[in-house]
Amino acid sequence: MPQPELMKAAKDIQLDPRTKIYLLLLINIVIFSTNPSGCQLIAKGALAAVPFALLCSTGMWRQGFIYAVLYVAGQLAEIYLTAYAAGAWGLLMRFTTQMLSRFVPIVIMAYYLVRTMEVSAFIAAMERMHVSRKIIIPFAVLFRFFPTIAEESCAINDAMRMRGIGFRGSPLAVLEYRLVPLMMSIVGIGNELSAAAVTRGLRITGERTNIYKIGFGVLDAVFGLWATTAAILFFIL
Amino acid sequence: MINLKDVSFFYAGSESERGIRNINLSVGKGEVVLLCGESGCGKTTVTRLINGLIPHYYEGQMSGEVLIGEQKIHELPLHETSRLVGSVFQNPRSQFFSVSTTSEIAFGCENMALPVPEIFRRIDQTVREFKIESLMNRSIFKLSGGEKQKIACASVAACDPPILVLDEPSSNMDTDAVEELRRIIEIWKRKGKTIIIAEHRLYYLRELIDRVIYMKDGVIAGEYTARAFRALPPEKLTEMGLRPLSLSGIVRKYAAMPESNETMTLLGFSYSYKHAASTRAALNMKNFSIPRNAIIAIVGKNGAGKSTFARCLCGLEKNFGGTVEEENQALRSKQLLKKSYMVMQDVNHQLFTESVLDEVLLSMKNEQEASAGHILDSLDLLPLKELHPMSLSGGQKQRVAIAGAVGSEREIIIFDEPTSGLDIYHMKEVALNIERLKMQGKTVFVITHDLELVMECCNHVLHFENGKVIGNYPLNSEGCKKLRLFFGHIPASD
Numbered sequence: 011m012p013q014p015e016l017m018k019a020a021k022d023i024q025l026d027p028r029t030k031i032y033l034l035l036l037i038n039i040v041i042f043s044t045n046p047s048g049c050q051l052i053a054k055g056a057l058a059a060v061p062f063a064l065l066c067s068t069g070m071w072r073q074g075f076i077y078a079v080l081y082v083a084g085q086l087a088e089i090y091l092t093a094y095a096a097g098a099w100g101l102l103m104r105f106t107t108q109m110l111s112r113f114v115p116i117v118i119m120a121y122y123l124v125r126t127m128e129v130s131a132f133i134a135a136m137e138r139m140h141v142s143r144k145i146i147i148p149f150a151v152l153f154r155f156f157p158t159i160a161e162e163s164c165a166i167n168d169a170m171r172m173r174g175i176g177f178r179g180s181p182l183a184v185l186e187y188r189l190v191p192l193m194m195s196i197v198g199i200g201n202e203l204s205a206a207a208v209t210r211g212l213r214i215t216g217e218r219t220n221i222y223k224i225g226f227g228v229l230d231a232v233f234g235l236w237a238t239t240a241a242i243l244f245f246i247l
Numbered sequence: 248m249i250n251l252k253d254v255s256f257f258y259a260g261s262e263s264e265r266g267i268r269n270i271n272l273s274v275g276k277g278e279v280v281l282l283c284g285e286s287g288c289g290k291t292t293v294t295r296l297i298n299g300l301i302p303h304y305y306e307g308q309m310s311g312e313v314l315i316g317e318q319k320i321h322e323l324p325l326h327e328t329s330r331l332v333g334s335v336f337q338n339p340r341s342q343f344f345s346v347s348t349t350s351e352i353a354f355g356c357e358n359m360a361l362p363v364p365e366i367f368r369r370i371d372q373t374v375r376e377f378k379i380e381s382l383m384n385r386s387i388f389k390l391s392g393g394e395k396q397k398i399a400c401a402s403v404a405a406c407d408p409p410i411l412v413l414d415e416p417s418s419n420m421d422t423d424a425v426e427e428l429r430r431i432i433e434i435w436k437r438k439g440k441t442i443i444i445a446e447h448r449l450y451y452l453r454e455l456i457d458r459v460i461y462m463k464d465g466v467i468a469g470e471y472t473a474r475a476f477r478a479l480p481p482e483k484l485t486e487m488g489l490r491p492l493s494l495s496g497i498v499r500k501y502a503a504m505p506e507s508n509e510t511m512t513l514l515g516f517s518y519s520y521k522h523a524a525s526t527r528a529a530l531n532m533k534n535f536s537i538p539r540n541a542i543i544a545i546v547g548k549n550g551a552g553k554s555t556f557a558r559c560l561c562g563l564e565k566n567f568g569g570t571v572e573e574e575n576q577a578l579r580s581k582q583l584l585k586k587s588y589m590v591m592q593d594v595n596h597q598l599f600t601e602s603v604l605d606e607v608l609l610s611m612k613n614e615q616e617a618s619a620g621h622i623l624d625s626l627d628l629l630p631l632k633e634l635h636p637m638s639l640s641g642g643q644k645q646r647v648a649i650a651g652a653v654g655s656e657r658e659i660i661i662f663d664e665p666t667s668g669l670d671i672y673h674m675k676e677v678a679l680n681i682e683r684l685k686m687q688g689k690t691v692f693v694i695t696h697d698l699e700l701v702m703e704c705c706n707h708v709l710h711f712e713n714g715k716v717i718g719n720y721p722l723n724s725e726g727c728k729k730l731r732l733f734f735g736h737i738p739a740s741d
Contacts, residue, residue, distance in 0.1 A: 154344050171584065202338055213326040
């Protein structure tokens, strides 16, 4: 008899992968479009709260808190401060606040997606939508790849600090120093990862099972409706 | 069970991987076969023939036949082969697909389309057999290298294939993790699995193997029964380019090296990561002194704080408040960043430029080609100075990284696991490079799980446990005994 904890863990994936992707797309479209004003800001805020709620619900309190502070600060600064700033400083401030209030929600939603998306659940959910596995598998491997890229990038960053590069030379050269080793290691890891995948029986065709329960539940409905309503309000207000 | 009939293979468009010629090998059911030989001898290629990655994934010219039972592996689709052969690879970083450990163990079974209750039954059974209950439902990102490798073994075991192929599985492991791996292989052996292991580190396999295939330059150069192989004298193994079969076979290269009288004192080496998700250990060390211009081995289990210590010593941790005192000057984090240098486990991360010469010039304060040439010459790199660092071999790359450190006039050089997964020849090459640095007056720290490397070149030992220094002693005959005890070996005569 399987251990109850194991079964519980498998159910712990709270949202259906399709819901997560839908939320990401919605946040992308809404938050990145047009300059909001008035009531639109409330709708936007409601949507930006979605990644916050998701992070907190998976116990990533720290990340959730940082995100909330960044977003609120950015949004408030954008509304109240940028009007008074002029010249180069104004430009810089506008740029920063836009980054905080627009990019951050998207980045955080993507972070949540990558951190909680089980490759196996993703494959199953996409197959429900009749997407070909030829398309699913590369995406699935890509998800797995982001954290690895982040890890490699940190290591290269350390190496650059130790060498004292980063403060001298042209920005282009610094970019090159960073990208060349990153590319080399990504190609290597990607190759090994694919080889490991095929020896474990991952393939394009044929039946496949999945230990996660795929399907829409209460949470999917709550988050889906919440985000959709916010998005509709955003566009009609 | 497994039959390789006159198999030759040459990788397409690759000069670094040389391929194999005329391999004839048959392995019976339940046999444990060790493939050994120097790096590049072709042992990994043989494992790839058995798990079907050759010719289905790695392309090249192949002749001959690979049979498992009646099945021709070179004609069978890979997903069919995966039911017969389970594979564990060298690099734990690049063989995981899932976020959680439980899902990872299920992955292979899911691909075989087993019913879900059966998958859970198998996970449950594997977890109990391997005693890895504490690793379940954890994020893979937060596991140590050794723990990851255990999960890799478990996920293969859950698929229950009759054949297991392991390609240098112990490369990144500490002594304890190696012992766990040995136990896992023992379980498999008891269950009658057929096991093929390509490996450099031999001591842990001593009592498990039934047969040994020794490869050299792409051909099988010797075949031994376990008894005959165990009877080979240590000198013979060294001559064959192999690591010793037992830790007692490892002897100190120099009887005793006099330590220099100058010391450096490390003050306030305490540090903890605020980030709760960090996998790195905290430090909490009392002040201690170590000799300068020495080669200091840093040993300890995974999670003892070795890499945190190294990062603090390099000045990579911005908020680290400790100091290093030498010659009446106190170096803080900022100065340490300029005074010390780490040769990373993966040197690819620290080579940035287009030629070996540029790499040295980049790190020099005043770019002088003459003195750069001198540094390259001292590391046998002068003939390679125009080449792209990425086109070099692993050992050469490491020397380029060292050249960078010398060029930037660093006093303290730290090596992070410089010999994991190296054969004896390359291990000695690394030891030689480390000794060269000492001769130039540097203080060298070597973080390592490799007893042989310590015995080969180090003259002082720092032993860490739970972020504390629990041993700080010169590597004289007394020190050797202590060190052997840590490596789980009852001292013989030194």
